[in-house]
Structures are given as structure tokens and as C-alpha cells.
Amino acid sequence: xxxxxxxxxxxxxxxxxxxxxxxxxxxxxxxxxxxxxxxxxxxxxxxxxxxxxxxxxxxxxxxxxxxxxxxxxxxxxxxxxxxxxxxxxxxxxxxxxxxxxxxxxxxxxxxxxxxxxxxxxxxxxxxxxxxxxxxxxxxxxxxxx
Numbered sequence: 001x002x003x004x005x006x007x008x009x010x011x012x013x014x015x016x017x018x019x020x021x022x023x024x025x026x027x028x029x030x031x032x033x034x035x036x037x038x039x040x041x042x043x044x045x046x047x048x049x050x051x052x053x054x055x056x057x058x059x060x061x062x063x064x065x066x067x068x069x070x071x072x073x074x075x076x077x078x079x080x081x082x083x084x085x086x087x088x089x090x091x092x093x094x095x096x097x098x099x100x101x102x103x104x105x106x107x108x109x110x111x112x113x114x115x116x117x118x119x120x121x122x123x124x125x126x127x128x129x130x131x132x133x134x135x136x137x138x139x140x141x142x143x144x145x
Contacts, residue, residue: 002031002143004052004084004136009038009068014090015058017123018132022054022088025136031143033136038067044078051143052084054136055105056118057097059089064097072104084142085111086135088118095119114139 004026008019016035023033031052038057040046047053055075057068087102089095098117106113118135120128 002051003049004031004033004054004139005047005050006033006035006054006056007038007041007071008035009057009065009071010090011058011060011065014122015056015088018088018090018118018120018128019054019056021123021129021132022086022118022136025133026140028133029137029140031140038071041071041074044074047075047078047080050083052086052139053080053111054086054088054139055101056088057101059091059095059097062094062096064089064100068097068101072101076108081110083111084139085109086114086118086139088120088132088135090120090122092121112142114142
């Protein structure tokens with residue numbers, strides 16, 4: 001069974017909640033999905049053994065959270081090129097974090113990315129569950145194709 005890891009940085013729990021919905025979408029599509037906080041990723045081997053990696057961060061003062069930045073520097077050394085990837089995040093006003101994560105994964109890490117990053121104001125807005133689950137299924141579809 002293909003495996004996916006979702007790594008998130010959150011301030012209020014919204015980004016984690018969105019990550020949980022993405023994991024549900026991956027599971028619906030038949031993948032094994034694990035969720036981890038950026039604080040749990042300590043070494044490059046923590047990112048190995050997965051067919052897909054999905055990174056998410058809340059946007060805080062127009063940028064991704066520091067924990068995600070630190071984890072991305074670590075991920076750069078993990079040789080993720082060619083792996084399937086996705087990026088997501090919650091935001092209050094501007095929502096730049098998912099785009100910056102996505103661009104890093106696509107252009108620096110050379111990952112095979114989902115069509116676009118997923119940006120949601122909150123995991124509790126109308127339709128958020130369905131949108132996030134669909135994003136997980138899109139990522140799963142890239143593995144199966």
C-alpha cells in the first residue's frame with residue numbers, strides 16, 4: 001500500500017484540521033496516511049519511506065510559520081526529487097504560506113506536485129472537508145498514475 005506523510009505547522013489548530021481532512025481523502029483513495037507536526041520531524045530519515053509528502057503551514061504575518069521554514073531546510077537534504085507532493089494552509093487575511101511551500105517543493109526539491117496548493121481560511125468553513133478530501137484524492141491519483 002502506498003504511503004503519504006502530512007507535515008503541518010499550526011498556531012490555532014486550523015492547519016492541523018485541514019491536514020486531517022487531506023489524510024481522510026488519501027485514505028478514501030486507498031493510501032496509508034500519517035500526520036506529523038513539524039516539531040516531530042527531527043532528521044531527514046523522518047521524511048523517507050513515503051510515496052507522497054504534503055506540507056502545510058498557517059500564514060502568520062504574511063509568511064509560513066518558522067517551524068515549517070526550519071523543516072523545509074531539513075527536507076532539502078532529504079532527496080525528495082520525483083516524489084509526489086502537495087502544499088496547504090489556513091490563513092486569516094493573506095494566505096501566502098501554501099504558495100511559498102508549494103514553490104519550494106516544486107522548484108527547489110523538484111517534486112511532482114499536485115495541480116496547485118490548497119488554501120483555506122479554516123477547516124470549519126462550509127465545504128472545507130470536501131475540498132480538503134478532494135485534494136488528498138488528487139495527490140493519491142498522482143501516485144496511482
